[in-house]
Amino acid sequence: MMKSDMRPTISRRAAIERSILAATTLAVPGALAEQLATASMVEGPFYPDKLPLDTDNDLIILNDSLTPAVGEITHLSGRVLTTAGSPMRNVTVEIWQVDHQGIYLHSGDKEQERRDANFQSYGRFLTDTQGRYYFRTIKPVAYGDGRIRRTPHIHIAVSRGDKRLLTTQLLVNGVEQNQTDMLFKRIKDPKAQATVLGDFSPLPGSKLGELQVNHDLIIGQTVAEMDDGSLRALGVSIA
Numbered sequence: 677m678m679k680s681d682m683r684p685t686i687s688r689r690a691a692i693e694r695s696i697l698a699a700t701t702l703a704v705p706g707a708l709a710e711q712l713a714t715a716s717m718v719e720g721p722f723y724p725d726k727l728p729l730d731t732d733n734d735l736i737i738l739n740d741s742l743t744p745a746v747g748e749i750t751h752l753s754g755r756v757l758t759t760a761g762s763p764m765r766n767v768t769v770e771i772w773q774v775d776h777q778g779i780y781l782h783s784g785d786k787e788q789e790r791r792d793a794n795f796q797s798y799g800r801f802l803t804d805t806q807g808r809y810y811f812r813t814i815k816p817v818a819y820g821d822g823r824i825r826r827t828p829h830i831h832i833a834v835s836r837g838d839k840r841l842l843t844t845q846l847l848v849n850g851v852e853q854n855q856t857d858m859l860f861k862r863i864k865d866p867k868a869q870a871t872v873l874g875d876f877s878p879l880p881g882s883k884l885g886e887l888q889v890n891h892d893l894i895i896g897q898t899v900a901e902m903d904d905g906s907l908r909a910l911g912v913s914i915a
C-alpha cells in the first residue's frame with residue numbers, strides 16, 4: 677500500500693533526473709575551448725566522520741523513509757570535465773552540507789540532537805559516460821557566528837578511486853554574504869571566483885518551488901583522460 681503510494685513520487689523524481697541529465701547534455705559547448713579549472717577551496721573540518729547509512733545521490737530521502745528533509749529542494753547537476761572539455765567518466769562526486777538549520781552531520785558540530793534526522797547531509801555519485809552527475813538536495817544556508825560565519829555553500833569533492841582530484845565548494849550566486857566570506861575572499865581572480873558560483877533558479881513546471889542548478893566541475897589543466905579511462909598529468913599516469 678505504502679509502496680504504491682510512493683510510486684508516483686519516485687517515477688516523477690526519475691523523470692526530473694532524466695530531463696535534467698538530458699538538458700545537461702545539450703549544454704555541451706560546440707567548440708573545445710580551454711576552460712578555466714574550477715577553483716579549489718578547503719575541505720573544512722566537517723566531512724562526515726561517520727558516513728550516513730544511506731549515501732546515494734538523493735539527500736532529501738533517507739533510505740525508504742516517507743518523511744523528506746526540510747529545506748528548499750534543489751536539483752544539482754553538471755559534468756566533470758577536463759579543461760579541454762573532455763568528459764571524465766567513472767569519477768566519484770561527493771557532496772556534503774549543513775541541514776536547513778546550519779548543522780553538519782559530524783560529531784564535532786554541536787547540537788547533533790537538533791539536526792534534521794531526515795536530511796542525509798552527504799551523498800555520492802559516479803559520473804556516467806558523459807561525465808554527468810546529479811544530486812537532489814536542499815539549497816544551502818549560512819551557518820556559524822563571529823569569525824567562522826560562512827556564506828551558504830555545498831562542499832564538493834571529486835575523486836578517481838581513492839585519488840582526490842578536486843576539493844571545492846559551490847556557493848549561491850548573488851548572495852551578498854559571499855563578498856564578506858573569508859574563504860571566498862581567498863579567491864582573488866573574479867574569473868576564478870565565478871567557477872565556484874552556481875545560479876540557483878526555479879525548476880520549470882515545479883509546483884513545489886523546487887530549484888535547479890547546473891554546475892560543471894573542471895579538473896585542473898594538467899589532468900587528461902586517456903582512451904582507456906586512465907588519467908595522465910604532464911605525461912605521467914596518476915590513475
Ligand SMILES: [Fe+2]
Binds near residue numbers: 826
Ligand atoms: Fe562548510
